[in-house]
Amino acid sequence: MRAFKNAILCFGYILIALYYSCENEPYDGPLTFDTQLSCSDTSDLVDTALNNFLDSDSSNFADNCLAYKAALEEQLLVCPESFDEISELINDLNNCEFSSFFQVDFDNDTYLSLSAEAHIGNGKLTITGRRDNEDFQIILHQTTEGTYQLGTEGFGGNINTASYFPDVTSNESWVSVSDGNEIMGEVTVSYINYSDLRISGTFNFTGTNNNETKAFTNGIFINIPLTKDDEFFALYDGEEYIDSSILGILIENEMTLVIIIFSEIDSINMDFNIDVNTPPGFYNLRLISELPRAGFSGNDDFYYYGNGTLTITAHYVDAKFILGTFEFIAELENATPESYTITEGRFCINYGL
Template sequence: MKKYCFYLFTILTVFAFNSCDNEPLEGFDLSNPNSQNNGNINNTQTGIFQVDFDSQTFVADQISATRTDEVINISGLRGANGELVTLTIQGTTTGTYDLGVQNGLTLSGGSYVEPNNQGFGTWVSVTDGVQSQGQVTITSIDEVNNKMSGSFEFTGNNYSTGTAQTKAFTNGIFTDVLFQDGVGSSNNSNTFFAKLDGVEFVEDAANAILSNFSGQQILTINGFKNNGESLSLSIDGDIAPGTYSFDGFGNFTNTGQYVGDDPSEVYNANGTFTIISHDTTNNTISGTFSFIAEEFPQVPGSVNIDVTEGAFSVTY
């Protein structure tokens, strides 16, 4: 179950990551699909993204893809009701990648969010981190035109009702999907600041996204670098001003995470954060944070990082 929770946290980060410079995903609230761009959806399709499940074919009408130094993310969105398939690939070259198999603290995975999801319709390709739940094969990457193609299949697992359920996703393809190198730009009004062991974390983009998993609204605030380095906070979607302690991995909210430029370098936040203001009408939030970033898992010789002077003011 902890592996499932850990990957859900990764999904939240992927949503925010892909939304940095891709309007179809920006400000996307899985618990309120009509909030996306005030209902004005950009139907421009760049390539083909489709997969079979439940005796029908999902064909995305909006596709978003990014590539950093370590990771490829591809998302396909269908309709205005929040139906979404996402692939997270720990690699940047052609080849075949197992889904749901943990390598150090990283794993590649696929996920599906049902339309009109109220928190119980999220399926992810991870169980215990050992058994493969599928594969993604990247067959070609066109470096001139920034397009990639490949195929995928996976078994989606859903633990939100207590008893594990599975769903088969087969015959998946993505063809000539346009991808962006790096995280792009973020909302110009967003600010994000922190120091790591006294050195400023200079992000290339910062944003926030409101989502709903297992009936719980989650607000994820992120600072990204193009090399894959990131600082992320995941908090209650309706959080009130005040000071809170970070919880550990295995929880959906009140967690913090630092990921180094090597995606196997994952650190859990042990400290506090303060919400200064939160306007749920205009979707703005500001606050501060400081914590010891503890290498996860903690083993003899683990190195911790002192995160200080953290501050954010973002729109979601």
């Protein structure tokens, strides 16, 4: 009986010790107390799990991610000196859902990025995948869904490129460049969601480096996070319209979108009035009060009405985002001068903020 009581007492002490150790431990993940592994052992397991995770594709991404996360949690228990570093790695994995993905094959291996992002700005779409010091970067001079060639001169004399940087701290890179006539690959932007700010697509290219070539195949990016800048560009009578600020507001019970582009020159401004429910498409700008319409203040004395075209490439009302191009003649009879020519116009605007 005494032995039994002593056993119960010892068991109680163990429970108390476990209780206080759990209370003092900030990590909320699973705890295992029967492990006999050393810190070195768990580090080896983590390395193996990480290699499997980096070799993942869309079919086994979640399983390999969960296995890697479990190995890190095991390592966390026996390597307290690396608690902060390991905890950060675990937190970065989140719940291992297949939410975003950037992958490409080369050198008989598969590259899986640990982070990826996309950005629209300055008339370009830039997609980046990163893993440690390795980077992939795709730069397109188009910002809409479609299939685009790499290495050849496109609209406006711009060349779309894809690049691989084995080590961003060095000057080495494999880039899809040519003499401007040879197709070095292609990128298909299959999906852009401006509401959730995500982008998906596929790519392949041939990279060159000091007259050597390397093939990058089966590239895929899925649900990459997307950011975007307000952007405006236009020429008036061949001169660049330098904007100082862009204002997008909703008026008339939020049924009309008014976009005002203020110039660095106080007397020059441009504006557009668009029905807030206008879908993507091609529209005429006319010298009448119907929407859409455009106007231009070329000087302090006159307001000119636009006569031309407006192409709305994307318009997401819920996200309050609109993207498009335009050109028009700003005209006013008996004014001095009587007209201004607006060309190469484009805009990418978040409104109603």
